[in-house]
Amino acid sequence: MRTNLPCRALAALQSAGSRVLALGVLATLGTSLHASAQQPNAIGTRVVDGNYQAQSLTTKGGGSFKQYRAQATSGGSSREWNFMVGTNDFSSSWRPYDNASTVTIVGFNQFIDPGTREASARYNGGNGKPGYLPAVTGGRYYTFNITNNTAANNDMAVLETAFNPVTIGAPSGPGAAVGYGQPATITATLSAVPGSGENFFLRYTTNSYASSTIVPMTVSGTTITGTIPGQTGTSINYYIFSTSETQTQIANDFAAYPRQSVYDMATLNLSTAAFYSVGALNGTYTVNPGGGGLPNFTTMTAAFSALNSRGVAGPVVLGVKDGSTFLESNLNLISPAGTSSSNTITFQRDNSGPSKPVVQPPSSAAAGQQDAVIKLQGADYVTFDGIDVGENPTIAAGDLLGGDNRAMEYGYALFRNSATDGCQYNNILNATVTLNNANANATYGIYLAPAAINGSQVSATNLAGTNSNNTLRGNTISTARIGIYAAGAGLNDDGNVLGGLAAALPGNTITNSSSFGLLVFNASNTTIGGNQISFGSSNTTNLYGIVVGSNTPGTVVARNRVVTLKYLGTGSVGVRGISLDPGNITANIAVRNNVVADLTGGGDGASNTTQLMGIGVLSGSGYSIYNNSVQLNGSRPNNPYSNKVAAALFVANGAGGIDLRNNILSNVQTTADPDAGQMGTNYAVYVQAATGNPFTTIDYNLYDLRSTGSAEYVGRLGGQDRSTLAAWQAATGQDASSMKSSGGNTAAFTSATNLQPNTTDASAYVLNGTGVQLAVVDTDILGTARPTTVAAGAPDLGAYEVTPSASVLPNPLEVAGAPALGGAQTFSLNGRLLASLAYGPTGTVPTSVVARYYSGTTPPAPFAAGARYANAYFDFSDANADGSGYTYQPTLAYDPALLGTIASEAAQRISQRNSANSGYGTYFNTAVNTTARTLTGPAGLSGFSILAISDAAAPLPVQLVRFEAARQGANVLLTWNTATELNNAGFDVQVSPDGRAFRNLGFVAGAGSSTAARSYRFLDGETGQAGLRYYRLRQLDRDGSATFSPVRTVRFDAPAARLLAWPNPYQQAVHLSLELPQATTTATLTVLDALGREVLHQELGPLPAGISQPALETTRFGRLPAGVYTLRLATAAGMQALKLVKE
Incomplete structure (x- = not known):
């Protein structure tokens, strides 16, 4: 050394x-x-x-x-x-x-x-x-x-x-087992703060020190800490030693003297020895082909192998490197030990780059008929999130088409390990699955198999043997023969979620499948939600979007879009958007908030398999079909087959127990060339059985039929075709609130593939608020809230809630009959009778009356606090403004779903508003017919306006029917009338010199609550009045709320006109004399009845300065009924009024 x-x-x-x-x-x-x-x-x-x-x-x-x-x-x-x-x-x-x-x-x-x-x-x-x-x-x-x-x-x-080397205390390590491949942190306490140059190392071994590794430790005071990196052995022995050597020096010694005694020779002091076990996987790992050692795996195969051999001892997350391509297949996770609701396994993209990781086979994979890129075999609590799988795009044509079984049959496949060990609580999320439907074998994007890994069927003998409670969500599947296949055997699979019901949960997108988009059978309580399925065109096979097959009780099909399934060939091929065929059971299947659009097919009447169906109910009973938007369109291809049926809703023999409400069933398919083949027939609803009625409830539907070149019917029931809504209602005994489209009042879809209503189309009012509240349908396909109680409003028809644009008026109602004295007119919306007017014997009726129905819309303000009213109203108008002196009696149809805040059907009353912002008058003598669902107001109403429906106990508030300001010399007389009042404290009389800044002139007390007509007056006698003065009323409720009247003006910079009528009282003819300070081009004469309603209108101008006697329409004055009237003349010089009595 x-x-x-x-x-x-x-x-x-x-x-x-x-x-x-x-x-x-x-x-x-x-x-x-x-x-x-x-x-x-x-x-x-x-x-x-x-x-x-x-x-x-x-x-x-x-x-x-x-x-x-x-x-x-x-x-x-x-x-x-x-x-x-x-x-x-x-x-x-x-x-x-x-x-x-x-x-x-x-x-x-x-x-x-x-x-x-x-x-x-x-x-x-x-x-x-x-x-x-x-x-x-x-x-x-x-x-x-x-x-x-x-x-x-x-x-x-x-x-x-x-220095004197310090003493090292006993090491403190992980104690029990450490997760496979996970690091272990070791600490120890020193006898004193070590001297400079005393270094500390962890030495560990997996083979009794036949070989070993050291890692440096950090020193903080008298505490030292080190980490042994992740290991795959079963037992790790270790101790701590101090040395005056550095790690580099020890490495050099080992290079010179490659013996384990190198570490002994470098030792100053050392701790007692310790060990820990390496157990199952636990914690966070990575899967990165370019990564280092554990806890990184360089292949998916290595990660699967570790999970299969070691299992898990806690939650395991494997971050898979973005942008990586793993040329691997038939990766099989076989019932990893230790998984549970808390000990889950998650493979997820690591979000380090813009593209997801991809797993696909090498260009020439081994042969096999059960090939899948990723397999689960009896595995539970496993999640794949953002891991794409698919066929190798460079696969040889011979391997794909030659039948040598080298191509992938499945993207993800969940197999059973045994009859008592299925795949449960697994999630496949946000993956792109791309197969090749040219494979000689059938291909499945995601496969929940009723089979073992070898393809043989395995029938579950207990719940643990089923493939249950799995979730497939957010996946994009393309070019597979079947997008998603979920099937049980033996005991039913249960609780699988294919997509999601909430708008925040993305479903699956399935495109370019060649047979089935999504198929389920032998499965209970399956959720099929939020999926987007589109095939395009096909000339070869049946095209079925969603198939709910045999033995599937409790299935929910919601928020799906099945779009563009088109068969354009001439063969015997069927097309179905949603197919419901659970067998002869009480299925309790819910179908709601779905869109089925852009379906086209020729069909063959020889079999149900080959008919064109938007939604097909083929067997079983117990269906709730709510708020779906269905449209069959396009040009039906010619073929030689007879009895071809195209139905937005098809009900086969034996099927029944159907609750059908709030749907749009549209069939606008045309025939390409009716003479070239057998013409098909278009139906909104087709019931195959010759007898009986499959509908327990049917109502609040729109039947949209606007075909050319094809015979069309609202429906077929009891072996007979019904072409009109009335005939269909008679056959079903129900459907009172349903409609059949006509004229411009259609379904208002945005396009053939987008059935979201166009809010700028007047037909949007056909759908707005014309449904009925359903507790189980509290949102639409987009997650927009739907009202579920009458007080909250009425829901819209179809899959989407819609609010028509404020600038769009409803289309005029369909009119039957012309206005005539003593006659009647009826007004309907798509065949649904909504109102009638019975005219009195006197006056001049308008040449044309237009009625608009604002369904699902509250009447325009003002309202009194606590007022209760329906969620719909009518607006009647004199289209040509040529009626006068006429009276009428209205009858309005009401719908219980539109009662709004009204306490009961019996409490309904008609309320009328004559002019903007004037308030409402309520007719307390309204006749209520709860059997016919009609409200009939009193006779003698005059002038058309808004008719709303309010509650007898809490009507719409003060109805100000007239407010006038007339100059009287140097003063101004303000007069007004109310028809009814509710909690009316009174009126502030306000004036302004410019029409913007108003001030109070005085206060006139109101009548509180009154059902009788009331008259009020106020004289403005302020001095110094000049120019143009603006007047208005501020009506105050006792709760402090206020509304304003229209503004009236009086001019003081010109002499006042003088007005005289004679004889007064009169019987038939009346004459008028007036004196003007200057000539005028316009002069308008109006006559108001005692309630302030306009009953006669005549233009008198131009008139000269001075005295003139303009001719009046004597006949119209003669037709007025006896009573007290107000004669009002409006000129540039101001407004003049006088009382006129007809005897």
Whole structure:
């Protein structure tokens, strides 16, 4: 060894008869160093004296490594030395020896090596010569380490230090087993803070020190800490030693003298020995082809092998290097021991780069018919997250197509290990699975197999033998014959999740499959959610998006999009979006919030297998089919087959117990050339059975049929086709709130492949709020909340909640009949009767009345606090503004789902608002027919406006039906009327010079709550009035809320006009005289009834300055019923009014 301390001059040491200094006794230590090994004692204070006498240092015990230490009291040169074995036996001693002459150690910290001397460090029986020390320095410490091997293989070292080495306490390690490949941290306490230059190392071995490794330790005060890197052996032995050597120096010694005794020769002090076991995997690992040793694996195979052989003792996470390609396949994880809900195994990308790791077979893999890139065999609680798998893109065509079974049949495959050991609680997440559906064998993206690893079926005999509670989510699967296949055998698999129900949980994306997107059978309580399935076009085989096959009770199919399944050939091929065929069981299958779009097929009536179905219910009972959007479209290819059916919903013989609500069932498929082949028939609903009704409940659906070139029907039931909604309702005995699209009121889909409604399309109102509340459907396909109680509002039809754009008005309702005195009109939406108007015998009815229905929309404000109202309203208008003096009686259809906050059906009342921001008047004598679901208001209503529905006990608030401001000389008279009032505290009368900044003129108390018409007046007599003045009312409720009236203006910079009518009272004809201060191009005359409603309107301008007598429409005045009216003239000079009485 090399010295790291300076040499000093030697002092002569006398030989025989010299005094022996008995130093502190030192233990004899072996290289095995198990826990039974002894630790050196402190050397005390005795030192080598400076009297130049021969010194012998006494030891005790035996072993393969002896240590002696002394401190020199003074420096000296050339001393001879030996170490006696017994107390007085100086002849048998350890000494340097070469049979011929003395040996001098030429430096400190140096081996005396038998490689250059015959027996340089030898137990001598008296035949040797004394050796000589190099120079010693007073006060320094000298440590002698001597092996006890054969004469030809003994080593000796002398270490010089300026410090007395500290004592090392017993090491504190991991105690029990350490995880496979995981590091172990070791600590120990020192007797004192060590001196500068005293280094500490952990020495460990897996083979009883036949070989060993050292790692440095860090020092903090009297605590030392070191880490043994991850190991794969079963038992690790270790101890701590101190040395004046560095790790590099020890390595150089080992290179020169490659023996394990190198570490003994470097030792100053050492701890007791200890050990720990290496157990199962536990903690964090990496899988990186370019990485170092454990806890890194360089291949997936190595990681799988370790898990299979060792199992796990805690949660295990393996970070797989991003961007890596592992050319491996048939990786098989076989029931790793120790897994549980807390001791999970997770393979995940390490997110170190932009691309995920990929596992794929080498270009020419071994042959086999059950090939999978990654297999689980009876494994539980294993997760693969972001680990892509696939076929090697360079696979030879012969290997792919030649039937030699070298191509991959599966991406991920979960096999059973036995009838009592299936795969459970595993997760395959966020992987891209790319196979080649040109494989001569069938290919499956992800396979939950009812079979063993060799492909033979295994029927589970207990729950542990099933493949249950596994989750497949966020995966993208392409070019496989079947995207996901999940099937049980024996006992049903249970609780598998294929996607997710919550919007935050991504489903799986399956594209370019050639047969099935997702197939499940012999499985209970399966969740199929949030998946995106698209095949494109095919001319060869049946195309089925989602198949829920035999024995599948409790399945939930929700939030899926099955789009673009198109068969364009002329063969006998079927296309299905969602196929439900659980067999003859009570299945209790839920299908909700799904989109099935862009399906096209020719079909063949000879078999259900070859028909075109959006959703097919083929067997079993107990179905809830809610809020789905389905559309069949495209041009049906020609083929020679007859009885071809295309149905948005197909119900086969024997299937039943169906609850069908809130769906959009659209079939707009056309025939490419009706004369070239057998024309097919389009249905919204097709029930195959000749008798019976499969629907326990059917209502709130939109049947969208807008085909050309194909016969079309709302549905077929009882062996008969039903072309109209009325005929279908009669056949089902239900469906009162359903609709059949007509005209512009369609499903308002954004496109053929995107069935999310277009909010800028007026048809969006057809879907908005026209559904019924369902407790199990509390969100839509995107996670948007749906109301589940009547008070919260009505949900929308189809898979999406929709809020029409504020700038879009609903399409006018369909009208039957024309306005006529004594006649009636009805108004419908897609065949659903919503309102009727019965006209009175007098007046001039409008030539055209337009009605719009705002479904799912609360009436426009203002409302009183606590008002209760329905979630829909009507807006009627005189389209050409040519009606006057007419009256009508409204009848409105109501829907229990739209009651909103109204307490009950019987509490409903019609409320009317005549002008914007004017409030509502409630007709408390509204007749409620809960059987027909209609509300009939009183006769005699005049003027069209908003009709809403409110609660008799909490109606819509104050209805301000008229507010006028008229100049009276130097004053202004303000008058207004209310039809009803609720908690009305009164009115602030406000004025403004510019129409923006208003101030209070006064306050007029209200009537509180009143169902009778009320009249109010206020005279503005302020002095100095000039120019244009703006007036408004601020109506105050008792709860402190307020609403404002429309603004009225009066001009004071021109003389007032004078107005006179005669005779007054009149019977048939009335004449008008007025005096204007200046000519005017416009003059508007209106007549208001006692409730402030406009009953007559006439334009009189232009008029000259001065007195004139414009002609009035005598006939219209004559038709007014007897009563008190207000005659109002509006000109540039202001507003004038007078009272007019008709007898």
